[in-house]
Amino acid sequence: MEMNLKLYTQSENNKKFSAKDIVVTAVLAALLFAVQIGLSFLPNIELVSLLIIIYTLIFKEKTIYAIYIFAFLEGVAYGFGVWWFMYLYVWTILYAVTYLFRRNQSVILWAVISGFFGLSFGALCAIPYFITGGIGAGIAWWGSGLLFDVVHGAGNFVVVLVLYKPIFYILDKVRLV
Amino acid sequence: MENKKTNKKVIAGLAALALVAAAMVIGYRYLKPGTQAGAKSVQILVVSEDESEKPYQVRTDAEYLQEVMDEAEGLTYSGTEGDYGLMIDTVNGETASYEENGAYWAFYVNDEYCNYGIAEQPAADGDEFKIVYTIGE
Numbered sequence: 001m002e003m004n005l006k007l008y009t010q011s012e013n014n015k016k017f018s019a020k021d022i023v024v025t026a027v028l029a030a031l032l033f034a035v036q037i038g039l040s041f042l043p044n045i046e047l048v049s050l051l052i053i054i055y056t057l058i059f060k061e062k063t064i065y066a067i068y069i070f071a072f073l074e075g076v077a078y079g080f081g082v083w084w085f086m087y088l089y090v091w092t093i094l095y096a097v098t099y100l101f102r103r104n105q106s107v108i109l110w111a112v113i114s115g116f117f118g119l120s121f122g123a124l125c126a127i128p129y130f131i132t133g134g135i136g137a138g139i140a141w142w143g144s145g146l147l148f149d150v151v152h153g154a155g156n157f158v159v160v161l162v163l164y165k166p167i168f169y170i171l172d173k174v175r176l177v
Numbered sequence: 178m179e180n181k182k183t184n185k186k187v188i189a190g191l192a193a194l195a196l197v198a199a200a201m202v203i204g205y206r207y208l209k210p211g212t213q214a215g216a217k218s219v220q221i222l223v224v225s226e227d228e229s230e231k232p233y234q235v236r237t238d239a240e241y242l243q244e245v246m247d248e249a250e251g252l253t254y255s256g257t258e259g260d261y262g263l264m265i266d267t268v269n270g271e272t273a274s275y276e277e278n279g280a281y282w283a284f285y286v287n288d289e290y291c292n293y294g295i296a297e298q299p300a301a302d303g304d305e306f307k308i309v310y311t312i313g314e
Contacts, residue, residue, distance in 0.1 A: 043258070108187045112193075115194045119194070133292070140208075140293065143204070144292070144293050
Protein backbone atom coordinates (compact mmCIF):
# COMPACT_ATOMS: atom_id res chain seq x y z
CA MET A 1 0.00 0.00 0.00
CA GLU A 2 1.37 3.37 -0.95
CA MET A 3 1.77 5.69 2.00
CA ASN A 4 0.56 9.23 1.74
CA LEU A 5 3.41 11.32 3.11
CA LYS A 6 1.94 14.68 2.24
CA LEU A 7 1.88 17.16 5.09
CA TYR A 8 -0.99 19.52 5.68
CA THR A 9 -0.90 22.87 7.43
CA GLN A 10 -3.47 24.12 9.91
CA SER A 11 -4.08 27.20 7.77
CA GLU A 12 -7.56 28.51 7.42
CA ASN A 13 -7.92 27.39 3.82
CA ASN A 14 -6.28 24.03 4.61
CA LYS A 15 -3.76 24.32 1.77
CA LYS A 16 -1.53 21.35 0.98
CA PHE A 17 2.11 21.54 1.97
CA SER A 18 3.63 21.77 -1.49
CA ALA A 19 7.13 20.74 -2.59
CA LYS A 20 8.08 24.42 -2.57
CA ASP A 21 6.81 24.73 1.01
CA ILE A 22 8.95 21.77 2.04
CA VAL A 23 12.04 23.31 0.43
CA VAL A 24 11.35 26.72 1.99
CA THR A 25 10.81 25.14 5.44
CA ALA A 26 14.06 23.18 5.12
CA VAL A 27 15.94 26.35 4.15
CA LEU A 28 14.42 28.25 7.10
CA ALA A 29 15.47 25.49 9.50
CA ALA A 30 18.96 25.31 7.97
CA LEU A 31 19.32 29.08 8.35
CA LEU A 32 18.36 28.87 12.05
CA PHE A 33 20.93 26.11 12.54
CA ALA A 34 23.62 28.00 10.61
CA VAL A 35 23.23 31.26 12.57
CA GLN A 36 23.11 29.35 15.87
CA ILE A 37 26.36 27.53 15.08
CA GLY A 38 27.94 30.61 13.51
CA LEU A 39 27.37 32.82 16.56
CA SER A 40 27.86 30.17 19.25
CA PHE A 41 31.23 31.71 20.15
CA LEU A 42 29.38 34.80 21.43
CA PRO A 43 27.71 33.93 24.75
CA ASN A 44 23.98 34.66 24.54
CA ILE A 45 24.15 36.85 21.47
CA GLU A 46 21.99 35.12 18.90
CA LEU A 47 19.93 35.68 15.78
CA VAL A 48 17.56 32.75 16.28
CA SER A 49 14.98 34.84 18.18
CA LEU A 50 14.97 37.52 15.48
CA LEU A 51 14.60 34.94 12.71
CA ILE A 52 11.73 33.17 14.48
CA ILE A 53 9.89 36.47 14.92
CA ILE A 54 10.32 37.30 11.23
CA TYR A 55 9.54 33.74 10.09
CA THR A 56 6.30 33.83 12.06
CA LEU A 57 5.26 37.13 10.48
CA ILE A 58 6.13 36.05 6.93
CA PHE A 59 5.86 32.26 6.75
CA LYS A 60 3.30 31.72 9.54
CA GLU A 61 2.69 27.99 10.29
CA LYS A 62 5.78 26.86 8.39
CA THR A 63 7.76 28.38 11.25
CA ILE A 64 6.62 25.58 13.57
CA TYR A 65 8.03 22.93 11.22
CA ALA A 66 11.27 24.93 10.85
CA ILE A 67 11.57 25.19 14.66
CA TYR A 68 11.27 21.42 15.17
CA ILE A 69 13.66 20.58 12.33
CA PHE A 70 16.09 23.08 13.88
CA ALA A 71 15.65 21.46 17.33
CA PHE A 72 16.33 18.04 15.83
CA LEU A 73 19.49 19.32 14.09
CA GLU A 74 20.67 20.85 17.39
CA GLY A 75 20.17 17.49 19.09
CA VAL A 76 22.14 15.70 16.38
CA ALA A 77 24.96 18.26 16.63
CA TYR A 78 25.23 18.59 20.41
CA GLY A 79 23.55 15.44 21.76
CA PHE A 80 20.04 14.94 23.11
CA GLY A 81 20.61 16.06 26.72
CA VAL A 82 18.20 17.67 29.22
CA TRP A 83 18.77 21.03 27.54
CA TRP A 84 17.35 19.62 24.32
CA PHE A 85 13.85 19.31 25.80
CA MET A 86 13.90 23.09 26.32
CA TYR A 87 14.33 23.54 22.60
CA LEU A 88 11.05 21.72 22.09
CA TYR A 89 9.07 24.49 23.80
CA VAL A 90 11.07 27.73 24.18
CA TRP A 91 11.06 28.62 20.49
CA THR A 92 7.44 27.57 20.16
CA ILE A 93 6.58 30.02 22.96
CA LEU A 94 8.31 32.79 20.99
CA TYR A 95 6.33 31.75 17.92
CA ALA A 96 3.07 31.93 19.91
CA VAL A 97 3.91 35.35 21.41
CA THR A 98 4.86 36.71 17.97
CA TYR A 99 1.63 35.35 16.53
CA LEU A 100 -0.34 37.14 19.28
CA PHE A 101 1.36 40.45 18.43
CA ARG A 102 1.39 39.83 14.65
CA ARG A 103 -0.40 43.13 13.86
CA ASN A 104 2.37 45.15 15.52
CA GLN A 105 4.25 47.38 13.05
CA SER A 106 6.75 48.93 15.43
CA VAL A 107 10.32 47.62 15.21
CA ILE A 108 10.99 48.94 18.72
CA LEU A 109 8.12 46.87 20.10
CA TRP A 110 9.52 43.76 18.39
CA ALA A 111 12.87 44.61 19.99
CA VAL A 112 11.14 44.90 23.37
CA ILE A 113 9.37 41.54 22.87
CA SER A 114 12.62 39.87 21.81
CA GLY A 115 14.36 41.51 24.78
CA PHE A 116 11.77 40.10 27.17
CA PHE A 117 12.19 36.69 25.57
CA GLY A 118 15.95 36.89 26.19
CA LEU A 119 15.40 37.92 29.81
CA SER A 120 13.00 35.03 30.39
CA PHE A 121 15.07 32.44 28.51
CA GLY A 122 16.81 31.14 31.65
CA ALA A 123 13.53 30.87 33.56
CA LEU A 124 11.93 28.97 30.68
CA CYS A 125 14.95 26.69 30.39
CA ALA A 126 14.96 26.05 34.16
CA ILE A 127 11.62 24.21 33.97
CA PRO A 128 13.19 20.74 33.41
CA TYR A 129 15.54 21.39 36.37
CA PHE A 130 12.55 22.33 38.57
CA ILE A 131 10.93 19.04 37.55
CA THR A 132 13.99 16.78 37.86
CA GLY A 133 15.82 18.43 40.79
CA GLY A 134 13.11 20.23 42.74
CA ILE A 135 12.52 23.91 43.49
CA GLY A 136 15.99 24.44 45.03
CA ALA A 137 17.84 23.06 42.03
CA GLY A 138 15.61 24.99 39.62
CA ILE A 139 16.10 28.31 41.42
CA ALA A 140 19.86 27.66 41.76
CA TRP A 141 20.15 26.90 38.05
CA TRP A 142 18.08 29.93 37.03
CA GLY A 143 19.72 32.27 39.59
CA SER A 144 23.26 31.39 38.56
CA GLY A 145 22.47 32.40 34.97
CA LEU A 146 20.57 35.65 35.63
CA LEU A 147 23.38 37.85 34.35
CA PHE A 148 23.56 35.77 31.16
CA ASP A 149 19.81 36.34 30.75
CA VAL A 150 20.31 40.10 31.09
CA VAL A 151 23.01 39.95 28.38
CA HIS A 152 20.68 37.78 26.28
CA GLY A 153 17.83 40.29 26.68
CA ALA A 154 20.03 43.29 25.84
CA GLY A 155 21.55 41.41 22.88
CA ASN A 156 18.13 40.44 21.52
CA PHE A 157 16.91 44.03 21.86
CA VAL A 158 19.84 45.47 19.91
CA VAL A 159 19.87 42.69 17.29
CA VAL A 160 16.19 43.23 16.47
CA LEU A 161 16.58 47.00 16.43
CA VAL A 162 19.47 46.81 13.95
CA LEU A 163 18.67 43.77 11.80
CA TYR A 164 14.88 43.45 11.78
CA LYS A 165 14.25 45.60 8.70
CA PRO A 166 17.02 44.26 6.40
CA ILE A 167 16.34 40.60 7.25
CA PHE A 168 12.58 41.07 6.96
CA TYR A 169 13.12 42.61 3.52
CA ILE A 170 15.29 39.71 2.33
CA LEU A 171 13.03 36.97 3.69
CA ASP A 172 9.94 38.65 2.29
CA LYS A 173 11.59 38.42 -1.14
CA VAL A 174 12.18 34.69 -0.52
CA ARG A 175 8.46 34.26 0.19
CA LEU A 176 7.61 35.85 -3.15
CA VAL A 177 9.98 33.65 -5.17
CA MET B 178 -3.93 59.37 17.54
CA GLU B 179 -2.77 55.86 16.57
CA ASN B 180 0.84 57.07 16.63
CA LYS B 181 0.42 58.41 20.14
CA LYS B 182 -0.95 55.06 21.28
CA THR B 183 1.99 53.22 19.70
CA ASN B 184 4.46 55.64 21.25
CA LYS B 185 2.94 55.05 24.68
CA LYS B 186 3.20 51.29 24.16
CA VAL B 187 6.83 51.61 23.07
CA ILE B 188 7.76 53.76 26.07
CA ALA B 189 5.90 51.43 28.46
CA GLY B 190 7.62 48.41 26.88
CA LEU B 191 11.08 49.95 27.10
CA ALA B 192 10.52 50.98 30.73
CA ALA B 193 9.27 47.51 31.65
CA LEU B 194 12.21 45.86 29.89
CA ALA B 195 14.72 48.08 31.71
CA LEU B 196 12.98 47.50 35.07
CA VAL B 197 12.94 43.71 34.69
CA ALA B 198 16.60 43.68 33.61
CA ALA B 199 17.55 45.81 36.64
CA ALA B 200 15.50 43.55 38.95
CA MET B 201 17.32 40.51 37.56
CA VAL B 202 20.74 42.08 38.21
CA ILE B 203 19.66 42.83 41.80
CA GLY B 204 18.15 39.34 42.09
CA TYR B 205 21.44 37.82 41.00
CA ARG B 206 23.16 39.41 43.99
CA TYR B 207 20.70 37.68 46.35
CA LEU B 208 20.58 34.33 44.56
CA LYS B 209 24.34 34.14 44.11
CA PRO B 210 25.60 31.42 46.46
CA GLY B 211 27.32 32.64 49.65
CA THR B 212 30.98 31.94 50.26
CA GLN B 213 33.30 31.51 53.22
CA ALA B 214 36.59 33.41 53.29
CA GLY B 215 39.71 32.38 55.22
CA ALA B 216 41.93 29.30 55.51
CA LYS B 217 40.08 26.15 54.56
CA SER B 218 40.82 22.52 53.99
CA VAL B 219 39.12 21.21 50.88
CA GLN B 220 39.37 17.76 49.32
CA ILE B 221 39.00 17.01 45.62
CA LEU B 222 38.70 13.42 44.44
CA VAL B 223 39.06 12.69 40.73
CA VAL B 224 37.49 9.40 39.65
CA SER B 225 38.66 8.28 36.20
CA GLU B 226 36.89 6.14 33.61
CA ASP B 227 38.67 3.03 34.96
CA GLU B 228 37.35 3.99 38.45
CA SER B 229 40.83 4.75 39.76
CA GLU B 230 40.75 7.59 42.30
CA LYS B 231 43.17 10.42 42.78
CA PRO B 232 42.68 12.62 45.88
CA TYR B 233 43.91 16.17 46.33
CA GLN B 234 43.97 17.92 49.70
CA VAL B 235 44.09 21.69 49.34
CA ARG B 236 44.69 24.31 52.03
CA THR B 237 43.26 27.42 50.54
CA ASP B 238 41.65 30.82 50.97
CA ALA B 239 39.83 30.37 47.67
CA GLU B 240 36.12 30.98 47.72
CA TYR B 241 35.12 29.03 44.63
CA LEU B 242 35.85 25.55 43.34
CA GLN B 243 37.66 26.71 40.22
CA GLU B 244 40.26 28.58 42.30
CA VAL B 245 40.65 25.49 44.53
CA MET B 246 41.20 23.35 41.43
CA ASP B 247 43.79 25.85 40.21
CA GLU B 248 45.63 25.52 43.52
CA ALA B 249 45.48 21.71 43.66
CA GLU B 250 49.00 20.53 42.83
CA GLY B 251 49.07 18.16 39.87
CA LEU B 252 45.41 18.61 38.98
CA THR B 253 44.90 19.81 35.42
CA TYR B 254 41.70 20.53 33.59
CA SER B 255 40.43 22.22 30.47
CA GLY B 256 37.16 22.85 28.71
CA THR B 257 35.21 25.23 26.58
CA GLU B 258 33.40 28.41 27.56
CA GLY B 259 29.66 27.93 27.19
CA ASP B 260 26.59 30.01 27.94
CA TYR B 261 26.76 28.97 31.58
CA GLY B 262 30.51 29.12 32.21
CA LEU B 263 33.40 26.75 31.64
CA MET B 264 32.29 23.28 30.53
CA ILE B 265 35.02 20.89 31.66
CA ASP B 266 35.79 18.15 29.16
CA THR B 267 39.32 17.12 30.16
CA VAL B 268 40.66 16.34 33.64
CA ASN B 269 44.25 15.19 34.18
CA GLY B 270 44.54 14.63 30.44
CA GLU B 271 41.49 12.34 30.31
CA THR B 272 38.78 13.61 27.97
CA ALA B 273 35.09 12.87 28.40
CA SER B 274 33.35 13.28 25.06
CA TYR B 275 29.58 13.59 25.13
CA GLU B 276 29.51 13.36 21.34
CA GLU B 277 31.40 10.05 21.28
CA ASN B 278 29.82 8.03 24.09
CA GLY B 279 27.69 10.39 26.18
CA ALA B 280 30.52 10.85 28.70
CA TYR B 281 30.96 13.95 30.87
CA TRP B 282 32.69 15.01 34.07
CA ALA B 283 30.14 15.11 36.90
CA PHE B 284 30.87 17.39 39.86
CA TYR B 285 29.71 16.58 43.39
CA VAL B 286 30.09 18.43 46.68
CA ASN B 287 29.70 16.29 49.79
CA ASP B 288 28.01 13.65 47.59
CA GLU B 289 25.41 16.12 46.31
CA TYR B 290 25.42 17.02 42.61
CA CYS B 291 26.83 20.54 42.10
CA ASN B 292 24.17 22.96 40.89
CA TYR B 293 26.64 25.64 39.81
CA GLY B 294 29.50 25.96 37.36
CA ILE B 295 32.95 25.60 38.88
CA ALA B 296 33.49 29.37 38.85
CA GLU B 297 30.37 29.86 40.98
CA GLN B 298 30.43 26.74 43.14
CA PRO B 299 31.35 27.91 46.69
CA ALA B 300 34.09 26.02 48.53
CA ALA B 301 33.71 25.80 52.33
CA ASP B 302 36.06 24.39 54.95
CA GLY B 303 35.85 20.59 55.02
CA ASP B 304 34.08 20.29 51.68
CA GLU B 305 34.72 17.11 49.71
CA PHE B 306 34.40 17.55 45.98
CA LYS B 307 34.28 14.67 43.55
CA ILE B 308 34.94 14.96 39.83
CA VAL B 309 33.67 11.75 38.31
CA TYR B 310 33.96 10.46 34.75
CA THR B 311 30.35 9.60 33.99
CA ILE B 312 28.66 8.04 31.01
CA GLY B 313 25.11 9.38 30.54
CA GLU B 314 22.18 7.07 29.96
